[in-house]
Amino acid sequence: SVTLKTIGLFVLMSYCGFPVSADECFIPKFDGVYVDIGDEQSIEQSLSTFSAHISKLAMITNKVTENSLVILDELGSGTDPQEGTAISMAVLDTLIEKKSFVLVTTHQGILKNYGYTNPCCINASVEFNQSTLSPSYRLIMGIPGESHALDIAQKSGLPGFICKKARNYISTEQA
Helix, strand or coil, X not given: CHHHHHXXXXXXXXXXXXXCCCCCCCCCCCCEEEEECXXXXXXXXXXXXXXXXXXXHHHHHHHCCCCEEEEECCCCCCCCHHHHHHXXXXXXXXXXXXXXXXXXXXXXXXXXXXXXHCCCCCCEEEEXXXXXXXXXXXXXXXXXXXXXXXXXXXXXXXXXXXXXXXXXXXXXXXX
16 A cells, blocks of 8 residues: 555656656656545445445546556455455456556455466565564565464454454364
């Protein structure tokens, strides 16, 4: 997420004439920057988290061109994982067909596999320090990331017995 936001910010800063803090930098000319980051749920508008994401994805897939930058954070989240992943793959297929430049984050293993098996995609991850349970913010190309959710949950104060039960669910393939 931090990488996506940094790239988007650098693109927009350069378009506004602000210098980009980088040793080397080439920023293409995009005809539009389309973003779905964060949670736009609204009780007032009867939008769930998923509905809000889908509304943005509908707008994005209808407007993008081969010269567009698309930034999608946590694609496929906010609904049933299987259905969310299927929709995500179909959205990515469409964006690839349109030849847009797309950056995506996900914790969905199937989407990581999609990125691994699709020749139009490149997986990447942010290096993670196992001893401090924090990201190093060093981007590693070609390797999908892991969420480390159980370790982070325990470090963040979730009782150990709950984390142990969760690990047991994973090890016995009940999760």
